[in-house]
Amino acid sequence: MITSSKRSPLTYLVHATVLFLVIIWTIPTAGLFISSIRDKDQLSVSGWWTALSTSEQRIVARAHEPKAQVQEGDLFVIRGNLLEGAAGEITKFGSSSLQPEAFDVGTIADLKKGKTLQVMENGDYVLTSPDEWKGSRGQRIFYTAEVPPRFTLDNYREVLGTEGLGQSFLNSLTVTIPATVIPILVAAFAAYALAWMRFPGRVSVYCCCGWFIGCSSANVSDSFA
Numbered sequence: 692m693i694t695s696s697k698r699s700p701l702t703y704l705v706h707a708t709v710l711f712l713v714i715i716w717t718i719p720t721a722g723l724f725i726s727s728i729r730d731k732d733q734l735s736v737s738g739w740w741t742a743l744s745t746s747e748q749r750i751v752a753r754a755h756e757p758k759a760q761v762q763e764g765d766l767f768v769i770r771g772n773l774l775e776g777a778a779g780e781i782t783k784f785g786s787s788s789l790q791p792e793a794f795d796v797g798t799i800a801d802l803k804k805g806k807t808l809q810v811m812e813n814g815d816y817v818l819t820s821p822d823e824w825k826g827s828r829g830q831r832i833f834y835t836a837e838v839p840p841r842f843t844l845d846n847y848r849e850v851l852g853t854e855g856l857g858q859s860f861l862n863s864l865t866v867t868i869p870a871t872v873i874p875i876l877v878a879a880f881a882a883y884a885l886a887w888m889r890f891p892g893r894v895s896v897y898c899c900c901g902w903f904i905g906c907s908s909a910n911v912s913d914s915f916a
Contacts (some may be wrong), residue, residue, distance in 0.1 A: 757824035774814030791833035
């Protein structure tokens, strides 16, 4: 008996089509999952496909309140860190929303009335003033930072921790899973029997199934007409 090892071009076409369908189905699903475990700040500035790369974020923060100042010689100084222990590197900073990237890190920015601001790459900042700092709120500091990718489950905790939502989610699973799994299981047994088993009335059952599918499609079309 002679058999040919060559496959029909149609076989390769079928395989390619199946692979294409799998890819276009998987990509959005993967995107949703990756987005759900990304940090919300990074998610707001870049797409999920950049999840493994460093993201650039423009952030506004406040320095410590005036009560944190210390007098060093003739100057009143406020020190702190903008990143507060988080990973990242600051590249630019400014003191105004109109020019949030006016200065490079390490530069001493001249503010009004002899005040100065210096921000370093690691987030450390120094505010100086010849007069005592007044008020109850700290100086606003605008900065641009390169932040490494961060993955977290905080989004899930926030959503599922909402009052009553966790129980509603479990109730939905209780209803949806049996309503989905049981009909699919019954349909799988029926499809196997119809395709491979020989029994009286098999053709009639097959025709009835086709007729029901056709009627259902027609009803759906009429409802949208």
